[in-house]
Amino acid sequence: xxxxxxxxxxxxxxxxxxxxxxxxxxxxxxxxxxxxxxxxxxxxxxxxxxxxxxxxxxxxxxxxxxxxxxxxxxxxxxxxxxxxxxxxxxxxxxxxxxxxxxxxxxxxxxxxxxxxxxxxxxxxxxxxxxxxxxxxxxxxxxxxxxxxxxxxxxxxxxxxxxxxxxxxxxxxxxx
Numbered sequence: 001x002x003x004x005x006x007x008x009x010x011x012x013x014x015x016x017x018x019x020x021x022x023x024x025x026x027x028x029x030x031x032x033x034x035x036x037x038x039x040x041x042x043x044x045x046x047x048x049x050x051x052x053x054x055x056x057x058x059x060x061x062x063x064x065x066x067x068x069x070x071x072x073x074x075x076x077x078x079x080x081x082x083x084x085x086x087x088x089x090x091x092x093x094x095x096x097x098x099x100x101x102x103x104x105x106x107x108x109x110x111x112x113x114x115x116x117x118x119x120x121x122x123x124x125x126x127x128x129x130x131x132x133x134x135x136x137x138x139x140x141x142x143x144x145x146x147x148x149x150x151x152x153x154x155x156x157x158x159x160x161x162x163x164x165x166x167x168x169x170x171x172x173x174x175x
Contacts, residue, residue, distance in 0.1 A: 010039070027064060027113065030055050034068045037075060046079045050088065053079075057087035065091055067110040111170075115149045118142065119170060123162050 030052045037048035049072065056064055065072055073092075080088040111119065114135070121131045128146070132139040153168075155161035165171045 026055060026059050027061055030059075030061055030064045031068070034064065034072050038068065038071060045075050046082065049075045049079050050085060053085060053087040053091055057090050062091050063113075063116055067116070069110070109152060111149065111152060112145075115145050115152070116170075118145045118149055119161070119165055122158055122165075123171060 033048050033052040033055065037045040037052065040048060052065070053076065056062055065076060076088055076092060079085070080092060114137075117135060118131065121134065126134070128142050129139050132142045135142065150156065150161050153161045153164040155164050162171065
């Protein structure tokens with residue numbers, strides 16, 4: 001509900017939906033703080049991005065920033081330029097693709113964590129059965145993630161998905 005309100009630009013509804021997330025997982029907390037950043041005016045959005053960076057960097061949840069879209073990444077860059085922060089430096093370093101700029105327009109909706117995890121394994125040429133073993137899920141679950149991922153990347157085959165992800169800056173040139 002908070003994400004829908006944020007996409008609609010409804011700050012009040014977003015903030016109301018985010019209340020009561022005290023027991024959320026760290027990833028959910030980061031997403032909630034970043035959603036608040038997306039609907040807040042400049043000083044507050046910069047502060048929320050800093051707060052999310054402090055939560056994300058130690059947990060290695062850096063891709064959450066990328067998944068939330070270009071405005072969050074731009075705010076992170078602005079926050080870091082205004083007042084450098086080691087966690088923001090790490091996030092921005094990891095989010096900088098090896099070639100080209102991140103093309104967020106390539107995605108109709110953000111990638112789920114498990115879709116992003118699958119995406120990182122696609123260039124390895126592991127079989128889907130081996131990927132299922134690494135992800136500790138069934139092969140049918142991997143195929144479900146694959147179907148959603150390919151739809152979001154507008155890809156029909158594994159090689160097309162890898163190429164689209166590289167073009168969007170989600171994978172390095174040799175990942």
